[in-house]
Amino acid sequence: MIDTTCRIADVVFKNPVVMASGTFGFGREYARYYDLNKLGGLSGKGLTLHPKEGNLGLRVWETASGMLNSVGLENPGIRRFLSKEVPYWQQLDTVRIVNLGGHSIAEYEEGAQLLEQFSLSGKAAGQKAYDMIELNISCPNVKEGGMAYGIHVETAREVVMRVRRATTLPLVVKLSPNARDLVGMAVMCEEEGADGLSLVNTFSAMKIDIHKRSSVFENLYAGLSGPAIKPIALRMVHEVCKAVSIPVMGMGGISSAEDMIEFIMAGAETVQIGTHNFVNLRAGEELTAGLEAFMRREGIQSLTEIRGIL
Amino acid sequence: MAAALVMNNIQISSGIFRMTVQSGMGGRPGQFYMLRSKNASPLLSRPISIFNVEEDRVQFLYQVVGEGTKRLAGLRPGDEIGIEGPLGNGFPEPSGQMAFVGGGIGIAPFYYALKQWPGADIYLGFSREAYLVQEFERLSSRVIVDVGGFITDRIDLSSYDQVWVCGPQPMMLAMQRLNASSGNTGKVYVSMENRMACGIGACLVCSIRTSGGRRKSCADGPIFPVEEVVFE
Ligand SMILES: Cc1cc2nc3c(=O)[nH]c(=O)nc-3n(C[C@H](O)[C@H](O)[C@H](O)COP(=O)(O)OP(=O)(O)OC[C@H]3O[C@@H](n4cnc5c(N)ncnc54)[C@H](O)[C@@H]3O)c2cc1C
Ligand SMILES: Cc1cc2nc3c(=O)[nH]c(=O)nc-3n(C[C@H](O)[C@H](O)[C@H](O)COP(=O)(O)O)c2cc1C
Numbered sequence: 069m070i071d072t073t074c075r076i077a078d079v080v081f082k083n084p085v086v087m088a089s090g091t092f093g094f095g096r097e098y099a100r101y102y103d104l105n106k107l108g109g110l111s112g113k114g115l116t117l118h119p120k121e122g123n124l125g126l127r128v129w130e131t132a133s134g135m136l137n138s139v140g141l142e143n144p145g146i147r148r149f150l151s152k153e154v155p156y157w158q159q160l161d162t163v164r165i166v167n168l169g170g171h172s173i174a175e176y177e178e179g180a181q182l183l184e185q186f187s188l189s190g191k192a193a194g195q196k197a198y199d200m201i202e203l204n205i206s207c208p209n210v211k212e213g214g215m216a217y218g219i220h221v222e223t224a225r226e227v228v229m230r231v232r233r234a235t236t237l238p239l240v241v242k243l244s245p246n247a248r249d250l251v252g253m254a255v256m257c258e259e260e261g262a263d264g265l266s267l268v269n270t271f272s273a274m275k276i277d278i279h280k281r282s283s284v285f286e287n288l289y290a291g292l293s294g295p296a297i298k299p300i301a302l303r304m305v306h307e308v309c310k311a312v313s314i315p316v317m318g319m320g321g322i323s324s325a326e327d328m329i330e331f332i333m334a335g336a337e338t339v340q341i342g343t344h345n346f347v348n349l350r351a352g353e354e355l356t357a358g359l360e361a362f363m364r365r366e367g368i369q370s371l372t373e374i375r376g377i378l
Numbered sequence: 379m380a381a382a383l384v385m386n387n388i389q390i391s392s393g394i395f396r397m398t399v400q401s402g403m404g405g406r407p408g409q410f411y412m413l414r415s416k417n418a419s420p421l422l423s424r425p426i427s428i429f430n431v432e433e434d435r436v437q438f439l440y441q442v443v444g445e446g447t448k449r450l451a452g453l454r455p456g457d458e459i460g461i462e463g464p465l466g467n468g469f470p471e472p473s474g475q476m477a478f479v480g481g482g483i484g485i486a487p488f489y490y491a492l493k494q495w496p497g498a499d500i501y502l503g504f505s506r507e508a509y510l511v512q513e514f515e516r517l518s519s520r521v522i523v524d525v526g527g528f529i530t531d532r533i534d535l536s537s538y539d540q541v542w543v544c545g546p547q548p549m550m551l552a553m554q555r556l557n558a559s560s561g562n563t564g565k566v567y568v569s570m571e572n573r574m575a576c577g578i579g580a581c582l583v584c585s586i587r588t589s590g591g592r593r594k595s596c597a598d599g600p601i602f603p604v605e606e607v608v609f610e
């Protein structure tokens with residue numbers, strides 16, 4: 069029997085394959101293609117306290133082995149999520165992660181409080197609404213917020229501290245590869261009581277239309293994801309795993325079982341799959357099966373045999 | 379990605395190809411498929427409208443624009459193609475006197491539409507070179523063709539109960555103005571051509587502004603009543 073289970077705080081994942089925020093909606097869209105209960109977990113589209121329209125203009129540009137996106141956290145707001153999506157989430161038997169964004173420290177804090185209250189009221193009824201919060205301080209696509217908090221350790225500390233106080237839910241902080249001091253950021257999160265980390269979010273990047281002599285994006289910069297970022301993301305995950313003792317969800321350009329193994333060997337507890345969901349709508353199911361096949365082929369009984377061996 | 383076999387892939391005009399794929403997935407006029415060649419690059423699939431459906435075959439009409447459509451054009455009979463669909467809402471139920479208005483490669487969805495609704499008038503607008511006109515003439519006795527002008531100038535909205543439009547943005551804007559000047563009659567539908575990544579409503583890169591708030595052009599569209607769209 070192959071053991072693929074993973075754990076963050078007291079949350080058990082049946083396997084390390086987690087679908088990344090912003091690439092998986094709230095899961096429903098992909099449920100037409102395979103049984104979501106096969107997944108280790110899923111992280112919903114980034115939410116803010118109030119609904120957000122997101123960015124104007126072009127929102128996607130394909131680059132060599134990657135894509136730039138400028139969605140800008142378009143989302144229905146936490147309240148609509150609670151009423152419209154949570155009932156669906158409650159039917160799922162996989163780890164359900166709420167990705168929380170914000171534009172001010174107060175907004176992050178209020179969002180976390182709202183999630184906490186709702187979760188507690190559900191718990192009394194024996195109905196868990198979601199399993200953990202992924203605190204997104206790393207979105208490069210919103211001007212006044214998001215990544216700004218994820219760049220400097222001291223501003224990030226304030227957000228993590230307040231959200232940590234606001235909720236008893238397991239808390240994973242999603243780090244930006246654009247952070248000035250990524251390892252320092254990770255260590256700070258551990259100090260402030262985060263149960264885990266996830267990285268990387270997209271890299272702040274650019275595309276210029278040389279005929280119009282302007283950026284193709286209204287926001288000037290956009291976020292780079294996909295296979296192009298994988299080697300850098302892997303190095304970052306390795307560095308962070310060396311520096312902290314809380315579990316890490318590693319991501320960035322993963323598109324095969326072999327890619328996932330690399331992140332686990334670099335020390336990741338679980339991985340996340342983002343852009344590859346667009347390339348293959350059945351990626352979640354196929355990568356999960358691919359991982360088990362790899363373990364069988366290589367005679368690996370448990371992921372602990374290979375985790376962090378480098 | 380589901381895989382299907384390419385049966386043929388024929389150039390019918392300069393830079394314009396018609397590809398037949400073996401797939402029993404079918405679909406309705408105005409729906410689309412996400413297509414990709416089996417190459418690693420480009421990463422994202424390309425949205426292409428249904429041109430025709432016949433038994434276990436789906437046909438596409440496409441214009442070579444960049445890398446993705448260039449790869450599609452390189453496919454040979456017997457090659458495998460990555461295919462997901464049919465996706466999107468498609469045009470609404472037709473009723474009464476219908477007109478279809480296609481600009482350039484935007485004529486693609488109307489071949490299948492005309493097969494199902496042969497009483498419709500069809501307006502075909504081309505910037506340089508007309509193609510497939512005879513094929514359309516076999517399906518409808520009222521084919522109006524324009525090369526180099528504005529096809530929208532030729533339409534009298536008051537003669538129709540419903541008008542379906544597919545073409546470049548300036549053409550859709552012209553239709554919106556035409557519709558507004560005739561009192562927003564709620565009968566003109568446009569097919570939005572936003573860039574897509576997932577094609578199924580999960581990523582929000584295709585999100586458009588409408589009078590009813592943000593909508594996903596892949597899953598809520600690509601067909602929208604023209605008066606609802608806020609063109610950027
Ligand atoms: C619902 C829908 C139906 C379509 N039906 C057809 C059709 O039947 N025949 C046809 O020839 N074309 C159709 N298009 C346009 C077609 O998808 C683009 O021409 C194609 O994606 C360009 O890709 P490329 O790699 O060749 O060009 P590139 O410019 O290299 O593409 C770069 C990126 O831009 C996107 N892109 C570029 N132009 C468009 C565009 N106009 N619409 C959407 N995405 C774009 C691509 O998906 C890709 O991510 C349709 C688009 C949509 C949204
Ligand atoms: C279209 C798109 C939208 C995204 N939205 C979010 C988001 O709302 N919250 C978040 O934390 N990350 C978001 N991300 C980042 C991904 O979750 C992931 O961190 C990143 O894409 C790197 O992984 P990948 O290379 O596998 O895609 C988004 C990414 C993409 C491509």
Ligand code: FES
Binds near residue numbers: 597
């Ligand atoms: S293309 Fe992803 S939501 Fe429309």
